[in-house]
Amino acid sequence: MKVLKFGGTSVGSVESILSLKKIVEGENDDVIVVVSALGGITDKLIATSKLALGGDESYKAEFEFMQKRHYEMVDAIIDDEEKKSGLLHTIDRLFEELKSIYYGVYLIHDLSPKIQAAIVSYGERLSSHIVATLVNGAKRYNSLDFIKTIKKHGKNVLDSEVTANAVKETFRNRTQKSVVPGFISTDRNTGEITNLGRGGSDYTASIIAAALDAEVLEIWTDVDGFMTADPKVIHTAYTINELSYVEAMELCNFGAKVVYPPTIYPVCVKNIPIKVKNTFNPDSAGTTILSHVENDSKPIKGISSIKGTTLITVAGLSMVGVIGVNRRIFTALAENGISVFMVSQASSENSTSIGVRDVDAEEAVAVLNNEFSKEIRTGAMFPMH
Ligand code: ADP
Numbered sequence: 413m414k415v416l417k418f419g420g421t422s423v424g425s426v427e428s429i430l431s432l433k434k435i436v437e438g439e440n441d442d443v444i445v446v447v448s449a450l451g452g453i454t455d456k457l458i459a460t461s462k463l464a465l466g467g468d469e470s471y472k473a474e475f476e477f478m479q480k481r482h483y484e485m486v487d488a489i490i491d492d493e494e495k496k497s498g499l500l501h502t503i504d505r506l507f508e509e510l511k512s513i514y515y516g517v518y519l520i521h522d523l524s525p526k527i528q529a530a531i532v533s534y535g536e537r538l539s540s541h542i543v544a545t546l547v548n549g550a551k552r553y554n555s556l557d558f559i560k561t562i563k564k565h566g567k568n569v570l571d572s573e574v575t576a577n578a579v580k581e582t583f584r585n586r587t588q589k590s591v592v593p594g595f596i597s598t599d600r601n602t603g604e605i606t607n608l609g610r611g612g613s614d615y616t617a618s619i620i621a622a623a624l625d626a627e628v629l630e631i632w633t634d635v636d637g638f639m640t641a642d643p644k645v646i647h648t649a650y651t652i653n654e655l656s657y658v659e660a661m662e663l664c665n666f667g668a669k670v671v672y673p674p675t676i677y678p679v680c681v682k683n684i685p686i687k688v689k690n691t692f693n694p695d696s697a698g699t700t701i702l703s704h705v706e707n708d709s710k711p712i713k714g715i716s717s718i719k720g721t722t723l724i725t726v727a728g729l730s731m732v733g734v735i736g737v738n739r740r741i742f743t744a745l746a747e748n749g750i751s752v753f754m755v756s757q758a759s760s761e762n763s764t765s766i767g768v769r770d771v772d773a774e775e776a777v778a779v780l781n782n783e784f785s786k787e788i789r790t791g792a793m794f795p796m797h
């Protein structure tokens with residue numbers, strides 16, 4: 413069994429979605445197809461919610477634009493009148509719901525994380541219904557029923573065990589090609605709609621592949637594979653044939669957006685290879701990510717860059733030779749759910765610099781100033797800002 417994930421651009425145009433149909437229908441194997449929202453729709457859903465929140469009437473035009481885009485897509489790709497009318501019925505219902513939610517946000521001027529998560533979920537709910545109708549003999553499964561999260565430090569994180577069991581149960585008796593919306597999930601305890609983070613459809617596919625011991629996880633996107641750099645930035649970048657899980661993880665964690673970083677781990681544990689392929693050029697070999705790369709002669713595989721980061725330096729003359737400062741830094745940050753993706757300590761031991769995401773920076777500074785408040789007061793350490 414294979415799991416195939418198609419990203420936003422792969423379901424974003426008539427040409428690409430018809431290519432998806434051909435690829436999936438050409439599979440003799442049993443396949444599970446995970447789809448993203450139509451390209452750009454998740455951004456639009458968020459932008460529209462912000463307009464509604466601000467009481468800006470133009471949210472209505474943005475909403476209608478999204479509606480039109482989905483209806484035009486259905487018109488262009490589904491010929492069978494009976495199938496089309498069933499699909500349109502479902503799409504009408506989803507847009508009716510979404511319209512009411514936007515109107516609520518507009519009237520009440522409230523956009524809690526719960527409402528925002530409900531709003532963005534419509535992208536994948538819509539696209540998965542479209543793809544399930546387009547692909548002959550496909551059946552749609554609803555990931556809201558089996559991808560489960562729990563809240564930790566105010567963030568929604570995957571509940572791996574509950575999810576793995578629910579995935580096995582859901583797909584136990586599948587007999588045909590399956591289509592699943594990526595990205596979206598529900599809270600294990602409250603049932604509220606959540607998601608796996610931006611770019612999370614890759615992760616949905618990996619979770620399913622791992623739970624069902626798939627033979628391969630294929631990530632279908634808009635480039636010829638994992639490349640030596642982002643081709644949108646470095647035009648001479650070229651495709652890498654093979655990468656190890658460790659190399660791929662390193663590049664993804666540091667900004668190679670082609671695969672969402674948490675995706676690698678579930679399939680790596682099960683030793684399931686990942687293939688990165690181009691929906692617009694299916695014949696190209698793509699990249700295979702696996703545990704061990706043969707004939708590995710290149711010490712440097714690629715270059716990536718990461719935006720939205722902040723460097724915080726914890727410094728003070730009293731740190732020299734003091735044991736336990738780093739333990740306190742990491743414990744305090746971990747207790748507040750702040751992830752550190754880079755660390756550097758000066759050889760003189762009088763400073764430790766840590767890299768965190770911009771969104772976490774303010775809280776990280778507050779946590780560290782609080783942790784070292786006594787030392788800062790006595791002048792033994794410098795305040796962070
Ligand atoms: P999808 O919608 O299919 O999930 P993404 O936009 O998330 O696609 O990821 C594909 C994009 O990742 C490419 O269009 C490319 O610009 C970008 N990218 C960044 N780094 C790399 C890399 N090393 N190799 C390939 N693509 C990369």
Ligand code: ASP
Nearest residue numbers: 448454595610611612613
């Ligand atoms: N549609 C979601 C996003 O744009 C998830 C995904 O595409 O993987 O972030």
Ligand code: MG
Nearest residue numbers: 419611669670
């Ligand atoms: Mg992506």
